[in-house]
Amino acid sequence: MAVPGAILDSRADDPWAEGLAEAHRTWGPFPLPLDRFVARAEALLARRLERAGTAPTPFARAATLRQTARADLAVAVACEERISGAWEVLHARLLPRLRGLARKRGMAAADAETLASDVLSELAMPPGGASGARTVLGTFDGTGSLFGWSAVILVRRLSRLARPSSEPPPEGAERSDPAEILGDAETADRFDAALRRAWARLAWRERLALAYRFLDGRPQVEIARLLRLSPPRVSRIVNGAVAKLRDGLRSAGLEEPLERRLRVALADAVRKRLAPTSASAPLPDRPGPRPEAREP
């Protein structure tokens, strides 16, 4: 399709013009004047540098500009600037992809259609906060792709629908039974303090790998994809990080016997879960002091 100005916009030395031309090629035509795009895009770029705590040197600007999804940003700016036909272009390309994403997450076709439409409507609403944008879409700054950004909004919307209350997720269940597994409250406190210290010393990638692995239960291959690392490297990171946590506990004086007690208690818990009818009966191979009830 011929796009007026698209060829002339592809000036080799102007990345914004190149982004606009790319938007016409990949999204479709919309008559956004280059100067309006540049003004808005430069303001967003400056805000990104500020957010990153980076001085706006030419070098930092070049690096950030290079990582900007400029074509997607052009579409978003066109919508924000109420350029005729821009919302239609966005709608035509984004709706099927959002619908597909909702379907992939197990929604029925009709529900997926409704959700995707709702998300697109949300993009046209005024945003909260002091962004200075007219619409939620106007807050898109090209850090990632427009579809990735919309996917985040869709998933967050789904999470809100699935968990209407502000209850914390169930991952902290173990937190509520320290005395049962660790014995006395003082030991539990010492244990938690040592664990928090060891956790704080881990690198963010180690923490995230552990969270993906043990909180979300994701397989190694998927963690590798999420962290952009090789699966063997993920394995090394996870094993190393767990070893550091355990070393942290040992160096805090929480020695092997406690770890053994923990292992046994956890194994008990699993067996109880597998055999709920016998959950209250003590297990025969459990070491340590026997309950009073076993006295003759």
Next chain:
Amino acid sequence: VTDPDEALSRYLVRRVAAAEGRGECPDANLLAGFAEGALATAEEERVGEHLAGCPACREASAEAQAAVGFEARPAARRRPVLWVVSAAAAGLLLAVGGAALLLRERGSRPLTDTATRLVAAASDLARDRPDLFGGFRPLDPQERPPGAGDPERGGARLVAPSGVVLSTRPAFRWAGAPGVTRYEVSLEGRDGTTLWTRAAEGTELAYPSDASELARGTTYDWSLAFEGLVGGRTESRRAFAVATPEEARAFEEASHAVEARVAPDLRDLLLAQVALRRGLVAEAERLARAHLARHPSDEVGRATLRHVRLLQGLSPEPPLAGPEGR
């Protein structure tokens, strides 16, 4: 979960994660940027920290990554690719004498200026070899070495070795004091033991052939003494470290990786900056000069050499070649 190790690990992680504060959730821009590997290092770290403690953001970020396709978009945005331009555009370009085949980055400006190309090459290297280039950040032309003040006034300026050296038999080089031609160079261990002393004329001394080579991973002091023209002995000192075997091997591997993956006209410059970031001042100087010998007007190359000179305690400007310790 039946494996005891697995159960214990899971228990530890769940217990500590439940006690962690989450802070404010990053906005959709940051999460999408994180998912697509498009954030600056510091931002990536901040978001990664948050994700470790926030299941909702982990899920949203993972979905965003799956949605855009991990390989497709980020790779296309980050890697230079060959683009065959459309027939209409090609016709126009040919009409104005342009080429029909352009080497450019998708959806962005052609990779022409050195600074942009350096950023691109560094980003590609960091992705392909995070073990070697994960923390590498190209030099910003406005950046000054930490602690770099005015060059030492008076006396002689000890140029090399400084920082970390790769060689176990490094050459010694200094900017001489006016009118002085005879110097005394000494090498000491960190405990103050003098390992050797040699007389030298001019401003250079090769590592003495009869002296033992330096130990890797060890720090030394070298000193330069001379009699001033108006009398009185002057002595200057400088510390340096010899790269550990691991550091030396890592730099060698980095050199091979740069050789294999970076455009020829950019290799010396990029490697000079890699050396700078690792404290390998002499290597950085050698490579920056090699780059400037071929591209004498390149501003990034000049900025790199200025940075090296500041680290060496010299004034940032002059010379590309000259009497100053060359």
